[in-house]
Amino acid sequence: MGSKAIVVTLLACIASTCVFSLDVAIINSLNVMQSFQNYFELNPALAGLNVTILYVGCVFAVPFAGFVLDRYGRRRGLMIGSAIALLGATLQASAHEKVQLLFGRFLLGLSFIITGAGAPSWLMEVGPPKYREEITNAMVACLPITGMMGGLIYLGLYNKTSNWTWRAGLMVIKADIAGPAIALLILPFAPESIRWLVAEGRADEAFEVLVKIRQRTRNDPEILAEFQQIKQTIELERQLSQRDSWKSLVSPVVGTMVIAASFATLAILQQRIEATNQAAFAKGAVAVCFILYWAAFSSWMLLNYSYPPEILKYTQRARGVGVGVGQALGYLVGAGLSYAIPLAIQNLSWRYYILNCLWNVPIFVVIWWLFPETKGKTLEEIDSIFDGSIAKSSLHVIEGLPDPFIEGGQHEVKLKELKDSRVATSAQ
Template sequence: MLRKGLTGTWMPAWVPESTFTLSMLLLFCSMVQSATGGYDGSMLNGLNILPVYTDYFNLTPATTGLNTASVFIGGFFGPLCAGVIADYCGRRPAILYGCIICIVGIILQTAAQDIAMFVVARIVLGFGQGITGVACPVYLSETFASRWRAWGVGLLNDFYYVGALLAAGITLGTAKWDSTWAWRAPSLFQAIFSFLCIIILPFIPESPRWLVKNDRLDEARCVVAQANADGDISHPVVVTVYKEIIDTLAYETSTGASMSPKEIIRTPGARRRVLIGASAGPFSCVAGNVIASYYLGAELDTAGITDYNSQLKANVVLNVWCLACCLFGTHLAAAWGRKPTALVSQSLLIICLFIIGGLSKMYADNMAGASSALVYGNVAVMFLFQGFYSIAWTPLLTLYPPEVMNYSIRANGYALTSLSLNCFAIVMTYVMPIGLTNIGWKMYMINGSWDIVILALIAVYWVETKGKSLEEIDAIFEGVKHSDVPDVEEVRLGREQVDVAAIDRAVEQKAGNFVEDFNDQKA
């Protein structure tokens, strides 16, 4: 049964009261959103292998890097405004605007006549992805029930590989077409994910945290009930979650916290949260996966696999493997914890990079006499590397930063995460083909060395967020939780009891004070 709800924005919503149905819709929104980025990476991977694409644009290593990296130029500018849009217009409208911009970029990319048009189109596409890439993780982390947040938000990036797999299959299928549609058709198919996301948006609610912050308290409680207890607003878990949100946002308001981008640097606590959360972006980008994500052909060349059809098939197999690994990694993050998963994955990446570098050097020193065991052994380690990367960085990139940041800095803080990721990605995707061409195996050794530094930073500075609601994570950074109700998981598991009537009365009083503070702040 659908229930029409007010959302505090121009976009109404007809939301199912069933928690299971709503969770499936949120998951689907998460899946199709992440598939856009995965499709793009794998498509360019395939196109960079296709002679009909490289010959059409007369690509050199420098222009190959420009064509590929241009999406990150748009991805640099998108987050600059994404946080502000998500905070002031609403999470759902921000996702919608980003999807529309993505579709415009995809149409231009498909119709590209030269490098300049292709690059401009990918900048537009990257701009749209930059907006949705901020709004979607923030929205999902704030809307999912805490017990499903790891899977719900982790899948946001896991389905990168579903899009990647589709793109790999499509580019493999169109590879033999004797026309520019060999690369235009895969480009056009990319728009389907944004269309699907737009179709889902009318049937999912606005973020309850955004609704509370914008004085839509009854609607927020309804959303919490829909996300946790089949619409029962008097359920103990619903009352507990709702009071945590009210108490925590009231505390933030009382301390003068605003939604300005400057808030991310206003206090020492905010700066610490942002530095830890935003580190996931650049850490994941420089870990080494850029080589296989966008330049698998060049990587396989260094290993001795030079036939383009074999490389395209390897691209398909790689994405199936990575999808399996990131789903396993999401399970580890949910059951084992975010920080342990990151530490183990990063350690395995370092080992793989040094092995790949050594095997690539052996092949480079004796290409004519290289054994098939050496060639395929190198390829096997490359595949292991991508799998180990997917275990931690694929789910944690979207899951961890919104958890670490509190409401007043979440959208702008995650925008900084995305911005820093795209800054590093612009450099990495442009430099990697040049580096692989000029110094070959040494690129792997350099990459492995800086990954050791990343491992140390994670071990020292990251915090664990498993099993906590977004509001309960405050205690890690500030030493105290800003609500007097028991932890949500304790209530859900029956280890703590709550007096619903007493909490309702306290919420009513707190809500009245919150509205007064909210109106004073607006004035």
């Protein structure tokens, strides 16, 4: 299993989440295709609704996404999200009426939150601490790549007049159907989240998954220490979750809202390219856009998906609090900016660019002083940064290594702390 299980999990997450970037890249192309406009009799209001309804579905899905991921686990949760995406894409691609088109896009929005919250959390929970960020960022890096591919393909189809052009694009090129279908085929072979299994009282199964993923023996000291740490941290979080759940709901979302606001500069540059007929300005703006997109996608976009599930407790990741709610608020901010930016440019002119540049000052201060480093740490060690949890150190000496699964499921492992660890000798 081992690395193969990680690869299968990564591929499943990519297949289930790539629908989002493809949809964002394609929908604007569809709205300007003459055959698409004529078929659905698009006016500016309907074209805007065709984009916005996706975000409405995202926001609507927030409470349900948390329930699905907590109740059914990461693997089955992504299967449910992929099934919803498959249904939405099919309805959208086969639409003959405006209502069917919009309802299909609404379902796609529902699926985005489930897969968007579940995939990075899942990768964080099954990946080894040393490569956890790289694995999650590999998934996120595929989003702009697939979006770029979809945009380039539709650029070649722009002048086609047949209705089958945009239908084929929705069904095949856009991969709204291919992505979820591939995910549904791969997901049954991926391992479930170890932490979710422990939280559901399936410790024996969780231990076996951990052994296979780490490619160690069942009596390996590091495996036993890591598993003990996971169990203790989840139990502590379960005891504390009732007291601070609403407080902890708000704090991780603030960072995501700032991330969404920082993308306003990119949207402004795009608007200026479309609004001017000056070729020299357009070429220069395209170059600046390329640099800013590179900076954004190589930093903020990756961290937007990988950092929140890292710093959240298990009980928060399971409910999709930081990731799902944060993404939904990001979509709300993005939708608001899409309407506000033209008005702001009209009233403030070039001053609006300065306003957006000033966003970077408080962002820099907040990151420098408040964002803890997570590289190389286990999720339980990261928890201790915020809560001082009992799982402060992952380094222990295991004294005596009896078979941890003797009859009755009861076993005793003596843990002796090495340095600044609060984990005392414990019996289970």
